[in-house]
Amino acid sequence: xxxxxxxxxxxxxxxxxxxxxxxxxxxxxxxxxxxxxxxxxxxxxxxxxxxxxxxxxxxxxxxxxxxxxxxxxxxxxxxxxxxxxxxxxxxxxxxxxxxxxxxxxxxxxxxxxxxxxxxxxxxxxxxxxxxxxxxxxxxxxxxxxxxxxxxxxxxxxxxxxxxxxxxxxxxxxxxxxxxxxxxxxxxxxxxxxxxxxxxxxxxxxxxxxxxxxxxxxxxxxxxxxxxxxxxxxxxxxxxxxxxxxxxxxxxxxxxxxxxxxxxxxxxxxxxxxxxxxxxxxxxxxxxxxxxxxxxxxxxxxxxxxxxxxxxxxxxxxxxxxxxxxxxxxxxxxxxxxxxxxxxxxxxxxxxxxxxxxxxxxxxxxx
Amino acid sequence: xxxxxxxxxxxxxxxxxxxxxxxxxxxxxxxxxxxxxxxxxxxxxxxxxxxxxxxxxxxxxxxxxxxxxxxxxxxxxxxxxxxxxxxxxxxxxxxxxxxxxx
Amino acid sequence: xxxxxxxxxxxxxxxxxxxxxxxxxxxxxxxxxxxxxxxxxxxxxxxxxxxxxxxxxxxxxxxxxxxxxxxxxxxxxxxxxxxxxxxxxxxxxxxxxxxxxxxxxxxxxxxxxxxxxxxxxxxxxxxxxxxxxxxxxxxxxxxxxxxxxxxxxxxxxxxxxxxxxxx
Numbered sequence: 001x002x003x004x005x006x007x008x009x010x011x012x013x014x015x016x017x018x019x020x021x022x023x024x025x026x027x028x029x030x031x032x033x034x035x036x037x038x039x040x041x042x043x044x045x046x047x048x049x050x051x052x053x054x055x056x057x058x059x060x061x062x063x064x065x066x067x068x069x070x071x072x073x074x075x076x077x078x079x080x081x082x083x084x085x086x087x088x089x090x091x092x093x094x095x096x097x098x099x100x101x102x103x104x105x106x107x108x109x110x111x112x113x114x115x116x117x118x119x120x121x122x123x124x125x126x127x128x129x130x131x132x133x134x135x136x137x138x139x140x141x142x143x144x145x146x147x148x149x150x151x152x153x154x155x156x157x158x159x160x161x162x163x164x165x166x167x168x169x170x171x172x173x174x175x176x177x178x179x180x181x182x183x184x185x186x187x188x189x190x191x192x193x194x195x196x197x198x199x200x201x202x203x204x205x206x207x208x209x210x211x212x213x214x215x216x217x218x219x220x221x222x223x224x225x226x227x228x229x230x231x232x233x234x235x236x237x238x239x240x241x242x243x244x245x246x247x248x249x250x251x252x253x254x255x256x257x258x259x260x261x262x263x264x265x266x267x268x269x270x271x272x273x274x275x276x277x278x279x280x281x282x283x284x285x286x287x288x289x290x291x292x293x294x295x296x297x298x299x300x301x302x303x304x305x306x307x308x309x310x311x312x313x314x315x316x317x318x319x320x321x322x323x324x325x326x327x328x329x330x331x332x333x334x335x336x337x338x339x340x341x342x343x344x345x346x347x348x349x350x351x352x353x354x355x356x357x358x359x360x361x362x363x364x365x366x
Numbered sequence: 367x368x369x370x371x372x373x374x375x376x377x378x379x380x381x382x383x384x385x386x387x388x389x390x391x392x393x394x395x396x397x398x399x400x401x402x403x404x405x406x407x408x409x410x411x412x413x414x415x416x417x418x419x420x421x422x423x424x425x426x427x428x429x430x431x432x433x434x435x436x437x438x439x440x441x442x443x444x445x446x447x448x449x450x451x452x453x454x455x456x457x458x459x460x461x462x463x464x465x466x467x468x
Numbered sequence: 469x470x471x472x473x474x475x476x477x478x479x480x481x482x483x484x485x486x487x488x489x490x491x492x493x494x495x496x497x498x499x500x501x502x503x504x505x506x507x508x509x510x511x512x513x514x515x516x517x518x519x520x521x522x523x524x525x526x527x528x529x530x531x532x533x534x535x536x537x538x539x540x541x542x543x544x545x546x547x548x549x550x551x552x553x554x555x556x557x558x559x560x561x562x563x564x565x566x567x568x569x570x571x572x573x574x575x576x577x578x579x580x581x582x583x584x585x586x587x588x589x590x591x592x593x594x595x596x597x598x599x600x601x602x603x604x605x606x607x608x609x610x611x612x613x614x615x616x617x618x619x620x621x622x623x624x625x626x627x628x629x630x631x632x633x634x635x
Contacts, residue, residue, distance in 0.1 A: 035429065036448065042428070047374040049547035049608075051507035053525055059509035059547055061374065064605060119430040131410040131423030138427035138447075146402030147377035149367040171628075172571060173369050186471045191503045192548025194474030199625040201588025204474045217421050218410060255430070303506075344504045344526030373572045374607050 002095060005031045007316055008109035010087050010258065013041020014302045015294025015309035016115035017069040022313025024078040027322035032073065033085045033098060040066040041117060045144040048165050052303035055337060062302065090262040111289045111316045114259055115309060118252035118295035123157060126212040132219025136166040136249035143173045151245030155222055156180040159204055161189035163249030168197050178243055181208040183227055211238060213246060222246055252299045262287050265364035271353030272298030278357055278364035282315035283308060286364040291316060300350055307337045368406050383453035400446035400457055401434055412436055413459050436460050475586050476500060486533050495538025495555035499529045501548060513545035540566050543610045544602030554620050563620035564597065569609040571628045574599060580632040583613060583623035591623050
């Protein structure tokens with residue numbers, strides 16, 4: 001049996017929650033599919049306060065923003081939330097198949113918004129497979145969701161926002177943070193995050209990397225070394241740093257498999273951190289009725305993911321004919337918010353990526 | 367080790383339960399994933415690689431990668447990082463790719 | 469250099485430091501926020517409307533020295549924990565420094581804590597004269613320490629735990 005659905009939102013993170021809410025607010029009926037047993041995505045472990053403006057709940061802790069969005073969505077009579085539901089396939093005839101409680105379910109949505117987020121990248125160095133080497137987000141999950149002290153002494157690789165924030169959160173959990181190493185010459189994350197880590201006594205070594213890890217059956221330490229301006233290791237700079245945990249915060253990559261499967265026009269765009277679907281100004285992909293919002297279409301802050309979700313949700317509502325005039329105004333307001341969020345020097349990378357997306361629209365047919 | 371006090375978070379751990387890891391008794395809580403309970407007990411080695419038999423732990427903890435596959439109650443390829451703990455669970459290191467029971 | 473190691477330079481600090489004359493008049497907020505990022509909760513937080521951001525949300529905040537009364541509200545509201553309040557008029561030899569704090573245990577009023585500078589280096593032991601929670605949802609504490617005047621622009625954090633009783 002194939003069940004008809006008006007709007008399907010895939011993924012219950014910041015983008016998906018805001019997309020579902022926006023579409024429903026304009027009058028559409030939404031089915032929100034979440035792979036985990038609770039919606040919220042990675043907001044469930046963000047104990048720090050968010051940046052941005054009031055419209056993106058700036059100043060509130062990510063975890064509370066997540067709880068508020070989840071509450072709004074679960075209390076919304078036009079939104080059905082299905083948890084423990086993994087989308088398996090998107091077919092040419094518009095059918096979407098889902099695994100739920102060992103059952104293979106089939107849906108035919110009129111419109112679909114893919115908000116599947118991102119995965120952590122890995123790094124190549126000898127012994128990088130030792131137990132004790134994790135993605136920084138993994139350690140954040142163990143500690144802030146699982147309530148487990150994830151390490152005694154950790155080395156963090158990457159001084160982007162995730163590396164800086166998770167290092168600080170590990171200090172809050174009582175972990176000794178030996179240092180943060182960053183291969184680039186400059187700190188990539190917000191400098192206020194770096195400053196609060198530094199004044200807690202954590203050294204941040206830019207121009208450094210992990211040469212190798214060592215340990216007998218489990219991580220016992222890492223050899224760090226300095227890089228020259230061509231990113232080559234400088235012999236003789238090696239430092240032995242004993243630790244039981246190494247966190248990799250070396251970037252995220254879009255989880256865009258469903259977009260590939262659906263036949264969306266995909267491009268590798270370095271500034272967006274991987275293969276992304278080309279989308280139009282309403283965030284619709286080259287496949288009619290299929291939208292993509294949040295990290296799946298380019299790695300950015302959660303604040304932007306929320307606004308993109310809202311944009312796609314209202315755009316879908318407009319395309320279905322719900323409350324068209326007002327919903328269209330919301331679409332435009334979201335676009336303006338995104339422009340503002342991306343307008344500073346920190347938005348340079350994403351702006352460059354979006355220029356490339358715009359250039360590919362003709363080719364993609366959207 | 368579990369976090370007892372945290373400046374931002376409170377942990378509602380649910381009920382205390384007992385499960386086995388490779389035959390060894392381990393305690394955990396119903397709010398925890400299998401991987402979290404194992405980590406709290408100091409167990410980080412969850413399996414071995416298929417070709418070189420190198421020890422493996424988890425990597426992503428949110429069900430994206432397949433680094434934490436284990437056999438749970440006889441079922442192979444269970445992502446223990448996203449599977450909640452239940453009383454009496456039998457958690458074992460997986461041999462090879464695992465055989466799916468019909 | 470801040471972008472290399474997370475430590476603001478004297479040149480960075482000079483851009484946000486209130487004048488000697490203003491410091492001699494009473495407490496004032498110092499926003500140690502040097503990067504153009506899209507963030508503005510401090511502007512709305514200030515009951516005196518003393519914090520502005522021009523031309524847009526990506527600008528760094530500016531504190532109006534005439535409007536700021538050093539009320540400390542912004543200290544717990546800044547998501548980057550980058551705002552401090554310094555009162556150089558507290559006594560002949562000492563100043564008050566209010567800083568944000570998000571660790572356990574939280575020191576109590578009257579206890580001595582080890583002050584740290586922007587590099588995390590120990591500066592000395594100072595009494596806590598005030599410890600105020602930012603509230604249930606905010607959860608950032610505002611700790612006010614009494615420090616020698618020459619440490620007022622150095623102490624920006626405390627070492628967690630090991631607090632001592634009495635003076």
